[in-house]
Amino acid sequence: MPDAYERHLVPVFFRPFAADLAGRAAALRPGRVLELAAGTGALTSALLAALPGASVVATDLNDAMVAAGSAREPGAEWRQADAQRLPFGDGDFDLVVCQFGVMFFPDRPAAYAEVxxxxxxxxxxxxxSWGPLASHGFGAAFQTALEEAMPDGAPSFLDDVPHGYTDPATVTADLTTAGLTPTATEQLTLPGTADSAASVATGLLTGTPVSATVGVRDDAQAIQAAVTRRMTDLLGSGPVTAPMTATVYTARRD
Structure with a gap:
């Protein structure tokens, strides 16, 4: 999964927003940075470039992601860590940053309290965090294609998890419950560009938990072919570009 995630999804979905977050991080001038849910290091790389004088500790719950990320970005210190039970001391960091990871935390107020x-x-x-699935050109096209290819019940992972934490009022309430003070909320739409719709289809089918449902089926190859054809119909052939919307949040410990 990390290899497919890095090859097909990171350049398209995550690098554009990593550059944005790293620029915002640099404006805060932190000396000690903790990254949560770092994955294979898209944001880590941008942070190291934007904050050459800072120390960066990158963490992820998944050991395979930590192994892949540490190989790609050895300039950071990599640790396996659960965001709800961080293995660090009180007051160890000036900045905690997380790109598209909070949606996966089982208990967000508990994780924010640890932050x-x-x-x-x-x-x-x-x-x-991502906006509604309909606001993500690639994700929306993929879900449409997947539902058509699996009329007996397509996985709803994208809608339920990555795009399931979209209400700013809910997010700010969770931050406040944890004792943090929300200071800024900004909706941001950036373009993503992929080599092809087929590449995105492969990434979402094999580099996300969707693979656990599709990959075990006898007709998995037929589903992948159908999803690829339909996404190409919806997005076009050759290199494809689509808008992606997210909300950026900043909170402070008083």
């Missing part, structure tokens, strides 16, 4: 604990006084928490 508050490891932040120094007046430190910041900077993160983003």
């Amino acid at each position: 508050r604990r490891v932040l120094a006084p007046h430190g910041h928490f900077l993160f983003n």
